[in-house]
Amino acid sequence: MDAPETPATTAVRDTGTPLVHCENAARTYGRGTGAVVAVHGLNCVVPPGARIAVVGPSGSGKSTLLHLMAGLDSPTAGRVSHPGLGVGDAERLARHIGVVFQGPSLLPPLTAAENVALPLRIDGVPEDEADTRARVALARLGLEELGRRLPDELSAGQAQRVAVARVLARRPRLVLADEPTGQLDRETGRQVLSVLLGAASELSAAVLVTTHDPRVAREVGVRWYMADGRLIQPESDDGTGGPAGPLRRSRGGEEP
Ligand SMILES: Nc1ncnc2c1ncn2[C@@H]1O[C@H](COP(=O)(O)OP(=O)(O)OP(=O)(O)O)[C@@H](O)[C@H]1O
Numbered sequence: 256m257d258a259p260e261t262p263a264t265t266a267v268r269d270t271g272t273p274l275v276h277c278e279n280a281a282r283t284y285g286r287g288t289g290a291v292v293a294v295h296g297l298n299c300v301v302p303p304g305a306r307i308a309v310v311g312p313s314g315s316g317k318s319t320l321l322h323l324m325a326g327l328d329s330p331t332a333g334r335v336s337h338p339g340l341g342v343g344d345a346e347r348l349a350r351h352i353g354v355v356f357q358g359p360s361l362l363p364p365l366t367a368a369e370n371v372a373l374p375l376r377i378d379g380v381p382e383d384e385a386d387t388r389a390r391v392a393l394a395r396l397g398l399e400e401l402g403r404r405l406p407d408e409l410s411a412g413q414a415q416r417v418a419v420a421r422v423l424a425r426r427p428r429l430v431l432a433d434e435p436t437g438q439l440d441r442e443t444g445r446q447v448l449s450v451l452l453g454a455a456s457e458l459s460a461a462v463l464v465t466t467h468d469p470r471v472a473r474e475v476g477v478r479w480y481m482a483d484g485r486l487i488q489p490e491s492d493d494g495t496g497g498p499a500g501p502l503r504r505s506r507g508g509e510e511p
């Protein structure tokens with residue numbers, strides 16, 4: 256099935272300069288007979304303030320899409336650009352795009368508060384301000400008591416909330432989260448997602464979340480489906496989190 260191009264064009268016109276624009280983007284691993292086409296024919300935009308859940312079965316290309324959007328990986332064909340973020344050099348992308356990974360991502364020798372403050376210090380934020388912003392971000396995630404703990408001394412859910420705080424403290428324009436609740440129990444996952452979405456709204460940041468969980472997808476907003484490396488979007492999707500139009504179903508769709 257071909258990925259639709261019309262919705263992307265509509266989103267560019269109706270909702271401002273997109274933060275991410277994928278144009279027929281593909282990522283192939285390896286060469287020749289052993290080549291694996293992880294994603295192909297990707298045409299989509301992420302407008303400012305969008306709330307998108309990308310769902311699809313294991314191996315359908317969700318993480319690959321997210322890594323391409325984050326600038327952590329490059330397409331082997333087509334183009335991924337960030338017109339709403341200015342010139343797409345790595346430093347600028349890292350400044351404006353926060354990435355939450357599924358597994359542990361904190362630096363083990365640093366406390367929770369130091370983990371949150373470090374990217375701010377790298378950005379040149381003065382130490383006092385970085386510490387204050389780290390404290391505020393941790394408090395927003397309900398972790399004000401745990402700032403002095405090392406990652407080893409945190410539960411998986413607490414560590415993931417610190418990782419979310421680290422992203423939000425930097426006030427990104429786009430948060431890309433790869434199964435951020437995948438390793439958490441249902442209630443903790445629900446809390447992490449709710450705080451992530453709430454804080455992103457306060458910052459007017461767009462959010463794109465990959466997930467296997469239909470409940471998470473419903474909570475986020477617009478749903479995009481991936482199957483066999485292709486992206487299938489709702490027909491009328493403008494990426495803004497508003498009501499979705501009729502969906503093109505795929506065997507990747509997990510919606511009951
Ligand atoms: N480094 C790699 N080398 C070779 N193939 C890869 C590599 N990374 C991913 N792939 C392949 O690309 C395809 C898409 O993988 P991807 O990780 O994007 O899927 P996913 O939808 O995120 O899956 P999951 O839900 O299990 O996280 C899969 O077939 C995978 O095996």
Ligand SMILES: [Mg+2]
Pocket residue numbers: 317318319433
């Ligand atoms: Mg994945």
